[in-house]
Amino acid sequence: MKKTSNLLAILVCTFIFSASHAQSLSDTLKANGYLYEHFEPGFVVLHGGTTQQAPVNYNTNTQEIAFIQDGHLLILSNLDAIDTVFMGERKFIAHEGKFYEVGAAGNMPLLISYDNRKVPVSATVDHNGTSKQYDREVSNTVSEVYMNRRYKGNFVLEFVPQFWIRRGHTLYKANSEKQLEKIFPQKTNTIKDYVAAHHTVFSNTSELAQLVTTLQ
Known part of the structure; x- marks a missing residue:
């Protein structure tokens, strides 16, 4: 190229x-x-x-x-x-002015945008009864609601994926089974059967991508 x-x-x-x-x-x-x-x-x-x-x-x-x-x-x-x-x-x-990760290709691809939210740092008590704070582990996988990073003071940033199906030039939310059924109304039974058989977690990128691929 x-x-x-x-x-x-x-x-x-x-x-x-x-x-x-x-x-x-x-x-x-x-x-x-x-x-x-x-x-x-x-x-x-x-x-x-x-x-x-x-x-x-x-x-x-x-x-x-x-x-x-x-x-x-x-x-x-x-x-x-x-x-x-x-x-x-x-x-x-x-x-439309924003970037989306491609989670699954196809005529109606699965796209992912990422938001964040501030979450208080968790506090735990050790064996001596002393309270201590910690930052949760950072994950660079693309498979879950993930990635916390120390932000300011006693907060971490939690990065949360938002899932979308692109049909033509329009994006439709695909964060739940009901939302996916609205996008593929003629495949409602297929979606229900697949989710029941595979115990699909809709916040898991790889699991949702596999489901969307079967619907193409």
Whole structure:
């Protein structure tokens, strides 16, 4: 695929700050709800196949994708020109100004957006009766409601996937069995039978993706 050195310059929307100091970058990522604590190797593919590599990350506050170029943190713009963004092994596409991960391909693909919420840090009591606080483990899998990261004070950020089915140019929520049945009304029995047989957890990306694939 053809590459061009000025591709990202064309796609830049906003200059945020100089990322020359690692601590400043880390603080900014935490404060702004980025999915990864570090920028992931990735590349942007335009319609027509032109590509550009860059470290990328996903903002769960805005559903935008940021990248680093020449020590600057920038936001992808001109989304109509973008076909796909690969973030490590994960694939994202744009829809009406926001980015969605592709959970399952097909004529009616499963798409995933990511939000966040602040959750109080849990407190536990050790064997000596001393109360202590801890941050829950960070998971980089894409299979559950996941990823807590220390935010401010006694809070962590919990990253929560929201599931969608794209039919034509419209997105429909697919976070529950009832929502999925509304999208596929003629396959209601198939959905019920599948969920009963596989004990499908709708917050589990891989399980929901398998169900959606069977409905294509």
